[in-house]
C-alpha cells in the first residue's frame with residue numbers, strides 16, 4: 001500500500017489506537033453480544049443499505065469498505081464480482097476476514113488490511129464505491145469525509161449507515177451502557193449529516209427506526225413480524241411527513257455522490273444552511 005493519505009494528525013492516531021485495543025478484545029470475546037437484540041429490527045435498513053451497495057457497484061467495480069470487521073459485507077460484494085478492499089484497525093477482525101475470504105474462495109477478489117480509515121493509504125479517485133456500516137461515528141467525521149471524497153472516483157458513490165444522536169431515550173440508554181461502547185464513539189449529529197454537503201454535491205439521507213424500536217421486547221413472540229411491519233410503516237410516514245421526527249431517528253443511511261475537490265469549492269460552501277433530502281446544488 002502507498003502512503004497517499006493526507007492524515008488528520010496525532011490525536012486521530014491515538015484515537016484509532018484506542019479503538020484498535022477495544023475492538024481486538026471485543027471481537028475475541030464477543031463483548032457486544034448484549035446489543036444483538038436490537039438487530040432484530042434492523043432488517044429493513046440493512047436491506048436498503050445492501051441494495052444501495054449493489055446499485056453503486058457491479059462486476060469489476062472497485063470498492064473500499066471502512067471498518068470492515070470480519071468482512072461480511074465486503075465478501076457479499078466480492079461474491080457478486082466486485083473487487084473489494086476491506087480496512088479495519090482491528091488486527092483480530094482483519095485476520096478473521098482474511099480467513100473467511102480464503103474459505104469462500106474469494107481471496108483474489110477481497111483483500112483485507114489493517115489501516116486507519118482517517119488516513120487512507122490510496123491514491124485520489126481510486127474507488128467506484130466507498131462504504132461503511134457503523135464505522136464513521138468511531139472516527140473524526142470531517143477528516144474521514146475528506147479522505148473518502150479524495151479516494152472516491154468522480155463518478156463514484158459513497159454509502160454510509162450510522163447511528164444518530166438526538167433521541168433522548170436512546171441517548172439515555174447509551175449513557176447507561178458504557179461498556180458496550182468505545183471511549184471515542186459519538187453517534188452522528190444533524191450537523192455531521194449537513195457537513196457532508198461540504199464534501200459532496202449530492203447528499204441523500206434515508207432515516208430509520210423510531211416507533212419500530214418498541215418492537216424489540218417482543219422479538220421472540222408471534223406478534224413481532226406484523227407489529228414491526230406496522231411500526232416501520234408508521235416510521236416511514238412520520239419521517240416523510242413530519243421532518244422534525246428525523247431528529248429522533250436511531251439511524252441514517254447516506255448516499256453521497258459528486259465528491260468536491262479539496263480547496264475553493266469546499267470552502268465556498270461554508271456552513272450549509274439548507275435541509276437534507278435534496279441535492280446539495
Ligand SMILES: C[S@@+](CC[C@H](N)C(=O)[O-])C[C@H]1O[C@@H](n2cnc3c(N)ncnc32)[C@H](O)[C@@H]1O
Nearest residue numbers: 016019023067069088089090116117133134138
Ligand atoms: C461498530 S463496528 C462496525 C463493524 C461492521 N462494519 C458492522 O457493520 O458490523 C466499528 C468498526 O470500526 C472499526 N474501526 C474503528 N476505528 C477505526 C479506524 N480508525 N479505522 C478503521 N476501522 C476502524 C472497528 O475496529 C470496528 O470493526
